[in-house]
Amino acid sequence: xxxxxxxxxxxxxxxxxxxxxxxxxxxxxxxxxxxxxxxxxxxxxxxxxxxxxxxxxxxxxxxxxxxxxxxxxxxxxxxxxxxxxxxxxxxxxxxxxxxxxxxxxxxxxxxxxxxxxxxxxxxxxxxxxxxxxxxxxxxxxxxxxxxxxxxxxxxxxxxxxxxxxxxxxxxxxxxxxxxxxxxxxxxxxxxxxxxxxxxxxxxxxxxxxxxxxxxxxxxxxxxxxxxxxxxxxxxxxxxxxxxxxxxxxxxxxxxxxxxxxxxxxxxxxxxxxxxxxxxxxxxxxxxxxxxxxxxxxxxxxxxxxxxxxxxxxxxxxxxxxxxxxxxxxxxxxxxxxxxxxxxxxxxxxxxxxxxxxxxxxxxxxxxxxxxxxxxxxxxxxxxxxxxxxxxxxxxxxxxxxxxxxxxxxxxxxxxxxxxxxxxxxxxxxxxxxxxxxxxxxxxxxxxxxxxxxxxxxxxxxxxxxxxxxxxxxxxxxxxxxxxxxxxxxxxxxxxxxxxxxxxxxxxxxxxxxxxxxxxxxxxxxxxxxxxxxxxxxxxxxxxxxxxxxxxxxxxxxxx
Amino acid sequence: xxxxxxxxxxxxxxxxxxxxxxxxxxxxxxxxxxxxxxxxxxxxxxxxxxxxxxxxxxxxxxxxxxxxxxxxxxxxxxxxxxxxxxxxxxxxxxxxxxxxxxxxxxxxxxxxxxxxxxxxxxxxxxxxxxxxxxxxxxxxxxxxxxxxxxxxxxxxxxxxxxxxxxxxxxxxxxxxxxxxxxxxxxxxxxxxxxxxxxxxx
Numbered sequence: 001x002x003x004x005x006x007x008x009x010x011x012x013x014x015x016x017x018x019x020x021x022x023x024x025x026x027x028x029x030x031x032x033x034x035x036x037x038x039x040x041x042x043x044x045x046x047x048x049x050x051x052x053x054x055x056x057x058x059x060x061x062x063x064x065x066x067x068x069x070x071x072x073x074x075x076x077x078x079x080x081x082x083x084x085x086x087x088x089x090x091x092x093x094x095x096x097x098x099x100x101x102x103x104x105x106x107x108x109x110x111x112x113x114x115x116x117x118x119x120x121x122x123x124x125x126x127x128x129x130x131x132x133x134x135x136x137x138x139x140x141x142x143x144x145x146x147x148x149x150x151x152x153x154x155x156x157x158x159x160x161x162x163x164x165x166x167x168x169x170x171x172x173x174x175x176x177x178x179x180x181x182x183x184x185x186x187x188x189x190x191x192x193x194x195x196x197x198x199x200x201x202x203x204x205x206x207x208x209x210x211x212x213x214x215x216x217x218x219x220x221x222x223x224x225x226x227x228x229x230x231x232x233x234x235x236x237x238x239x240x241x242x243x244x245x246x247x248x249x250x251x252x253x254x255x256x257x258x259x260x261x262x263x264x265x266x267x268x269x270x271x272x273x274x275x276x277x278x279x280x281x282x283x284x285x286x287x288x289x290x291x292x293x294x295x296x297x298x299x300x301x302x303x304x305x306x307x308x309x310x311x312x313x314x315x316x317x318x319x320x321x322x323x324x325x326x327x328x329x330x331x332x333x334x335x336x337x338x339x340x341x342x343x344x345x346x347x348x349x350x351x352x353x354x355x356x357x358x359x360x361x362x363x364x365x366x367x368x369x370x371x372x373x374x375x376x377x378x379x380x381x382x383x384x385x386x387x388x389x390x391x392x393x394x395x396x397x398x399x400x401x402x403x404x405x406x407x408x409x410x411x412x413x414x415x416x417x418x419x420x421x422x423x424x425x426x427x428x429x430x431x432x433x434x435x436x437x438x439x440x441x442x443x444x445x446x447x448x449x450x451x452x453x454x455x456x457x458x459x460x461x462x463x464x465x466x467x468x469x470x471x472x473x474x475x476x477x478x479x480x481x482x483x484x485x486x487x488x489x490x491x492x493x494x495x496x497x498x499x500x501x502x503x504x505x506x507x508x509x510x511x512x513x514x515x516x517x518x519x520x521x522x523x524x525x526x527x528x529x530x531x532x533x534x535x536x537x538x539x540x541x542x543x544x545x546x547x548x549x550x551x552x553x554x555x556x557x558x559x
Numbered sequence: 560x561x562x563x564x565x566x567x568x569x570x571x572x573x574x575x576x577x578x579x580x581x582x583x584x585x586x587x588x589x590x591x592x593x594x595x596x597x598x599x600x601x602x603x604x605x606x607x608x609x610x611x612x613x614x615x616x617x618x619x620x621x622x623x624x625x626x627x628x629x630x631x632x633x634x635x636x637x638x639x640x641x642x643x644x645x646x647x648x649x650x651x652x653x654x655x656x657x658x659x660x661x662x663x664x665x666x667x668x669x670x671x672x673x674x675x676x677x678x679x680x681x682x683x684x685x686x687x688x689x690x691x692x693x694x695x696x697x698x699x700x701x702x703x704x705x706x707x708x709x710x711x712x713x714x715x716x717x718x719x720x721x722x723x724x725x726x727x728x729x730x731x732x733x734x735x736x737x738x739x740x741x742x743x744x745x746x747x748x749x750x751x752x753x754x755x756x757x758x759x760x
Contacts, residue, residue, distance in 0.1 A: 269738025271731040287742035291749040299753055375749075378756035387752070390745055397741055400734075 010118070010125035011111070017129050018110040018136060021392045022103055025137050026145055027402040029102045034095070035407040036449075039280045041442045042148030043098065044449035046081065048462050050094040051452035053085030060241070064451065066461045067424070067471060068508035073463055074245025078151035079190040079238075094452060095410065102145055105153030110136030112156030112163075113362065117369040120166035121305055127373040127384075130288070130391045134365025135159060137395030139270065139283035140357055146280035146404055148445075152195070152355075157188035158362050161199050162206075166305075168223035169210030178223030182230020189238055194355045196238070202312065202359060203227075209308050260352045262320040264327055269398050283357050284398040285317070285364075288391045292368035299371045299378075306370055309363040316359035413549040416454035418540035419511055423553070424457040426509040428475055428527075429518045443515070444469075459509055474507045482530030483523075497533045501554055504534075510555050511539075516548045 023030040029037055036043065049056075056062055060073045076082060081101070088097060110132035117123040117131035135158075144152040164181025167173060185203060189196025210220055260281050266274060270282035293310065300306045323340035327333030368391075376384035419425070427447050448462040459471035481500040488496050504512075512531060516524050531538075531552045541550035 265735060268742065269734050271734040273731050284738065287738075287745040288749075290742070291746045294746075295749050295753050299756075375752045375756065379752045380755075383755065384752055386748065390748065394741075394745070398738055 010128075011115075013126055014111055014114045014129050014132055015107065017126075017388075017392065018107040018114075018132055021133060021137055021396065022106050024396050025106070025141070025399070025401055026102050026405075028405070028407070029099055029145075032099060033407075034410050036095075036410050037102075037145075037405050037407055038148050039146035039275055039404055039406050040148055041445040043150060044148065044445035045077075045462060046098060046101075046148060046150055047094045047452055048445075048448040049076065049078070049081060050085035050089050050097050052462075053082050053089050056082065057086050062462070064455070064457045065448070066469075067459045067474075071461050071463060072245055074241050076463060077149065078192055080154070080187065081151040081191075083190075098150055101150045101154050105150070105155070106136035106141060108154060109156045109159065112159035113365060114369075116159045116163040116166070117366050120163045121366060121370055123366075123369045123373045124376075126388060127376055128369050129388060130292070130372050131365040131369035133391045133395065134286055134289045134368055135361050137399075138286055138289075138357070138361045139266070139395075139399055140355065140361065141395070142270065142399035142401045142404075143281050143283060145401055146275065149192075151191060152358075155188065155191055155195060155358075157184045157191060158195060158199055158202070158358065160184035161188060161202060162362060162366070164227075165203055165206040168227065169206055169214070169220070171219075173220065173223040175222050175226035178226025178228075179230045180226075181223075182227040182232070185227075185231045186234035186238075189235060192355075193242075194350070194352065195358065196235075197350075198316075198356060198359045202363075205308065205312055259322055259350065260354050261322040261324060261326065262317070262354050262357060264325065264333070266354075267317075270400060270404070275404055280404065281352075281354060282399075283320075283354050284395075285357070285360065286391075286394045286398065288387065288394045289361070289364045289368045292371040292387075293364050295375075296367050296371050299374050300367075303370070303374070306367045309367050313360045313364040313367065316356045316363070320354050320356040320360070322353050409545065411545045412450035412453045413513075413547050414542035414544050415513060415540045415549045415551045416450065416456060418542070419454075419456060419551055419553075421456060423510045424459060424508055425511045425513050425551075426459045426471065426475060426478070426504075428479065428512055428514045430479075430523060443518075459507075474504070474509060478504050478509075478512070479527075482534065483526055485530045485533055486526045493533065501534050505554055510553065512552045512554060514550050514552070516550060 036047070052062060052064070055064060056073050060076075061070050062073060063070045065071045081097075084097060085094070092100070112132075113135035114125075114128045114132035117128035118125060123131070141153060144150055161181050161184035164177050164179075164184055168177035168181055181203065185196065185199045188199040207224075211217060214220060260279075262283055265271065266278075266282040267285050269284050274280055274282035293313065296306055296310055318337070321337070323337040325333075325335040325337060372384065372387050372391075375387070416425075427443075429443055444460055444462075447458065447460060451458055451462075459474060461469045461471070478500070481496070481504075485493055485496055485500070512535070514527060514531065516528070519527060528550070531550075535552040535554050535556075538550040539553045539556065541548070543549075
């Protein structure tokens, strides 16, 4: 019988293992340097959200983005990160908080999964650590670091939800177990809408299972009451806030094939092309988890409690493919599975079905830990010990995050510092007429990050689809007008410039900051000439952070 | 008109010196490099068979008549004319000035001696963005600008493409093989454990 010291020793061992793997998984984050560490661009948005938290709460409205009217934030990705930013941002700063999410988030989440294996399924330590490793360091965690959605990394909530559900649906289920499950579901929802939906699915399946399996169903009422108390008020509040907003992710996709799905290649391992073209979305399942899961029907045949979890894991895996089995990474294989048409239109609401894999990693990891526990008991602990090493290395080997991560100096163009505080800025770059929005997303996320450094009001938004950003139209009109000046006759040029300047000022723009490196040379000259006609010489310009940037003050300058 | 960067005005920052520009690093925007196309071998195309390379020429005409627009890609074996099929929808006054105007579908063998010297004939007066976008099916996207403002068209890499590293086909293959090899190791070990269990009586 284990006493309290045993519990403490187990937790210490699991924490140590998770800390070691976390450092290796996300290296060089553990160096705690000053650079931004990522591969794509979405982490800049997290920096902005954390930095702006004090401005956004309690109205969920940003006065410093979105032009004179500001911008509403009813549909942000993660209210949990917003809360962390509000609480700790002033003391730690956005940079340290991002480092905390990346380094400590998986450790906290992994510990919750490990405890779920122990307390919910009776897995013995140290084999329960396999559940923690599977949950904390899968391909989706690597994608969260590299693509930048780092708020996914701090998620002990789904494992705690599973723990609460497993205990609540058992013979001794209490109100407290239900309350734990309900509260965890709420926090999962506030961490990310995807995690909330996945948690609801998990709760539905485990709840229905208990309803069918238990003879004394009425005993479920007490944990159910606890669950409703923990889940209903926050979830209703979330739904109301979400419904009162607009914008966000940009609405349903045209077809499911436009969504980010799990493919055969990306489920196996990462590859360079994923970083080049797929926003670093490669989601290796983890071969230790898969191998142990495959062994479950043999090893756990006579035991209980693993079939439902295995079923959920498999269902999550299938759903993450959008029922379209594709080769991925350049392979043209595409097999549409039965039922795809049934879920197709509904599933287009979710831009990232691949995120259903979080449920695979949770349930698959729990079953894997059960299998490892039985294997250790029946084949010998010493013989099974390498499983722990393999499980620790699995995420590191398959995801190769340190090899893929890039270090970006945490500086912005110095030109902003030369501008008077409070002047509203329109950042100007050339339009990219290609069909994708990668360039726009990249630059606008950078601009939002630059704002955390200069803290001046800007015209563009920092949330939602860029096609819905009104500053797009302002920039396009100004751009067209500037280029039109080049073709105008000398007599009409001054009048055109005056009208263009007035119409631009009427939109709220006070300063135009133009990113000169991004223009094709002849366009750059035309833009400089046109802005000079509009606002006189630039009030400031800078050449640092790899960027040549000039600022024109429309109010101060006179044509 | 020789509009270059004007001298800094009152209160402006001092002109940037050589020390202010950090060395190019990850995340820094590369400066435009006129006339530089990647070597054909960088594209990794010879390893990819039976796929097509699609070149899209997209222009952004604020005004102007583009009825005579034609896109011709010169290649050693002979020129390739691109079909221009969406012109009407993008030259309308109300339509947003964005769109793919010409598409060339070529075979990958051609990529091996990729040498674009684009020519956009027709009304060029109002064109301010001319982008050739190469999408090959093994996962690489490159963007190019054809500058037709001068007498001779100039092709240059756009400054903003962050897809400008070559697709590492070999790297993908190695990663996949390594991943599956690791998986095989894990599977064999778990099988070994399962087989070496002492069966309960």
